[in-house]
Amino acid sequence: MRLLKILGVIACAICLTSMVYAETQSVKISGDLTVRSIFRNDYDLDKNNEAGAATRTGLQDDWQTYFMTTTEIQVDADLTDNVAGVVRLYNQRDWDVRAKSITAATGFLPGANGYTATDDEFGIGVDLAYIELKEFLYSPLTLKVGRQDLWFGKGFIVGANQQDPQGTINADEYTSVWSFDAIRATLDYDPWTIDAIAAKIMENAIQADDDEDLYGINVGYLFDIYNAEAEGYWFYKRDSSIESWNIKDGNTIHTLGLRGSMDPIENWTLAAETAIQFGQYVGSRKQLEQRDRSGWAIDVSAECRHFQDEFAWKPKLGVEYIYYSGDKNIEDNEATSEGTYTGWDRMYRGKFDTAIREFQGLYYATAQDARSVQADQTPSYPDAADSNQHQIVVSGCVQPTDSLTVETVYANFWQQYETSEISNNTREDQGTYLGSEIDVVLTWDYTEDVQFGLLGAWYFPGDHYNGGNDDVATDLVGTVQLSF
Secondary structure: OHHHHHHHHHHHHHHHHHHHHHOEEEEEEEEEEEEEEEEEEOOOOOOOOOOOEEEOOEEEOOEEEEEEEEEEEEEEEEEOOOEEEEEEEEEEEEOOOEEEOEEOOOEEOOOEOOEEEOOOOOOOEEEEEEEEEEOOOOOOEEEEEEEEOOOOOOOOOEOOOOEOOOOOOOOHHHOOEOOEEEEEEEEEEOOEEEEEEEEEEEOOOOOOOOOEEEEEEEEEEEOOOOOOEEEEEEEEEEEOOOOOOOOOOOEEEEEEEEEEEEOOOOOEEEEEEEEEEEEEEOOEOOOOOOEEEEEEEEEEEEEEOHHHHOOOOOOEEEEEEEEEOOOOOOOOOOOOOOOOEOOOOOOEOOOOOOOOHHHEOOOEOOHHHHHHOOOOEOOOOOOOOOOOEEEEEEEEEEEEEOOEEEEEEEEEEEEOOOOEEEEOOEEEEOOOEEEEEEEEEEEEEOOOOEEEEEEEEEEEEOOOOOOOOOOOEEEEEEEEEEEO
16 A cells, blocks of 8 residues: 555656646756956055055955956746746855954954954855746737846946945956846837836835936837947936935936947948936035036947958957046035036946956045045045046957957046045145056967966056056956856
8 A cells, every 4th residue: 555655656746747847848057167366466556555455345455366266057947938037146256265353452363373264255146037028918028027137238328237245256347246136128129129127226225215226218220231220228327325414315317328330331340329417416425405417428439350351360450439527526525516417427337448447436446546535425536437537448359379369458548627636635636647558368268168368457557646656557367267
């Protein structure tokens, strides 16, 4: 009798399992493993600052040498009735980073020889977790609900919500977490595409009016000549997370823009994007009233692939100009300023062209700028790379062999409005030239699955930086990546 019960249970399990598998059309498992060795020096542009540079992530010594690993596993499940699900798990960590737990008062605290390991070093996080419903209620409509990537155009406005939720890496620009908690509806009327999104960036406290949200509509069109495309968009960022003593509402940023690209002749691509911003600005907890917002930005580029078919090394050349408007009242006292704020808000930009400069003011601060941050103000650095800046980027790429690629970038940066350093409660005038950067990237495809990389980047400060705070910043990053 017991044998019959066991056989019955097994038969039921087989039937149920068969029913479950019948609902799944296919399951794909993919992922990647990336190991980086990072050597960087003088990110604060002050080689004599032995205590380290003030940054968004704490103090940084002049020389940093360490390793970092990023691991990702993704499961794509294609189910019946145009239903799919995607889940991606990740772990990102600096190798065996430990914090000092020794003080003059207490001596050794618990830990390995006076050091304490990072708690979440081996924690597993969720990067993607969304449901995709194709032909939802209406054949051209696709609905995605959950944690997902959002990238529109070249990622100039919306492309990345870069995060390090577990606080386990120091080089946040290499985070693998770019995703948004969002709902996205896509209407595909070929050649038209219409996207509508609603994303929760930060829920500071449930039922509290101090969140950060993103809403938007993006309309794209593909032309049947010149490989041309065009997009128009509206994105609205509502940021009430800034603490203010006098103003209930926070920052509101409406961003309207147009983007287009085309190949006017074979192997030449021209692209342009421009956007304006309006709304309200709050930048200080002591600010008495909201300030009107009026900013704009432009990105114009050209790429030449004409010589790829003529030379064995397949050379490619590019040039790009980017401008972010600056605040005309940047020297005013934030509490009493009543003028229109004309600076640019970076929104959720995912496109970065250089390895060092474009992350200053976002993840890193120079020693000079750290002193210039006003008290009682939302962290905002006068030389930040996402506002009050012009930049020209010239790039080149060659392939000496089928498996080896060499890319080079030369960039120049300068401010629209001159800013001053605050030192001992006095302002010292600075020049508008921020500096230049050279990046060289070598990529070797060892196999179809394994790739080696080497980045060398040097940022040369300009006359914006005073003596003693104008040392060259260096970034050397070796990479090995396995993809499957």
